[in-house]
Amino acid sequence: MREQPQAGETDDLLSLAGSGDGEAFRALVEPHRRELHVHCYRLLGSVQDAEDLVQETLLAAWRGLGGYERRASVRTWLYRIATNRCLNALRAGARRPHENAVHRPEVPMPEPSHHRAEPIWLEPYPDVLLEGIAEQVPGPAARYEVRESVSLAFLTALQQLPPRQRAVLVLRDVLGFRAVEVADILGTTENAVTSALRRARGALGRASREDVPLPDSPRERRIVADFARAFEAGDVGAVVAMLTGDAWLTMPPLPLEYQGPVAVGHFLATVVWRGGRRHVLIPTRANGQPAFGCYLSDPRTPILHAHGVLVLTLTGERIAALTRFHDNALLPAFGLPRSLHV
Structure with a gap:
């Protein structure tokens, strides 16, 4: 992440950018790109939409540079543009999941513990995109x-x-x-x-x-490793034993939610591991939490097919939530392939 220019440098860059210097404009706005991306993601819930809105924001800033009166900082000015672009997108109802993000279950789903009135349009956010953003933002x-x-x-x-x-x-x-x-x-x-x-x-x-294991701490690594072994083995009992008593299993944007070890275990046994299906999990991180790229084995070929992203929410020594995202289009953002060879 580039360092933000000092006050004098900012004035110089603004003057150059105002005269049409594209490199000066990039030097002015690039230090803010990543935090603007996270900001748009928070408002929209989509990594892909956030990228589009950041591009729109920077284009609008370039075109509107002549109207920037310098009463607020460049950062605040960019946040003004980005926030209002996001609100316009939300008001217009333009945000909809990509076609392959809408999971169509292959088998009937068990009766859920809870059925949301409205779907949650949410995608996981790769931790790699958080690198370089200070833990405590300016202000x-x-x-x-x-x-x-x-x-x-x-x-x-x-x-x-x-x-x-x-x-x-x-x-x-x-x-x-x-x-x-x-x-x-x-x-x-x-x-x-x-x-x-x-x-x-x-x-x-x-x-x-409270009591969330620190990222990449020995406790987190142990829980994640135990879960991966049990999940890849299709061991329902071992996975259920790792859950809190009120653990949730959700699959945005599907409005179906399953709560508690019994409901989650039944879902895993009848849907995820039906017919002896097996998965391979590739560790990654999403939303500051441990996650996996999921790959489903095909007994007819040596190829493992992508099956979305699974994110764990940990509390103490247990798992409080399993969140499954089925959109394979998200995998490249995590540096994960669409298929694996065994």
Whole structure:
């Protein structure tokens, strides 16, 4: 991640960029690209849509450079453009999963523990894209650290908020912008920002992140290794033994949710491992959590076919949630292939 230019350098780059110097413009905005990408992802829930919106943001900034009055920092100006582009996309209903993201079950699903009224349009976010972003972003102290603010629990809850409340909560509680800055970004009043933030906090609550193993710690590595061995062996009992009593299995965007070891175990036995099917798991990380690229064995060929991304949510020594994303188009973002040879 490039270092942000100092004040004098910024003025020089703005002057050069204003005269049509593309390299100066890139030097001005590139230090903010990654955090803008995460910001758009938080609002939209999609890595692919976030990339599109960042491109739109930078193009709009280039075209609108002449109107930038320098009352706010370049960073705040870019966040204003990105946030409003995301809100426009959400209001227009333009966000829809890609065709291959809509999983069509091959067999009838067991009766779920819970059936959402609306699907959650959410994709996993590769941890590699978080590299270089400071754990505490610039600005006032924020409530959520970077990794917590992209956790699946937080993102799932966030996607259920109205777009404006979603944006206010992210700008205030995640990024640490002051109420007056958020009001300027959204073109509203401080009172409206305060009111929206209060409603968003009340609706969102806060998922407990206590006693979560540190990333790549010995405890996390042990739990992940034990899970991978049990899952690849198709050992329902071993996987179930690793779950918390209220563990969830979800498959965004499917609205079906399964809670508890019995329901999750029944799903694994009748759907995931039906007919003796076996999987190979390739470790990766998503949303600050351990994850796997899933590959399904084919007894007729030596080829393992991609079967989506599986993300674990850990609590203490156990697994609190299994989140399965079936869209194989996401695999390249994790550096994972579409197939493996055994």
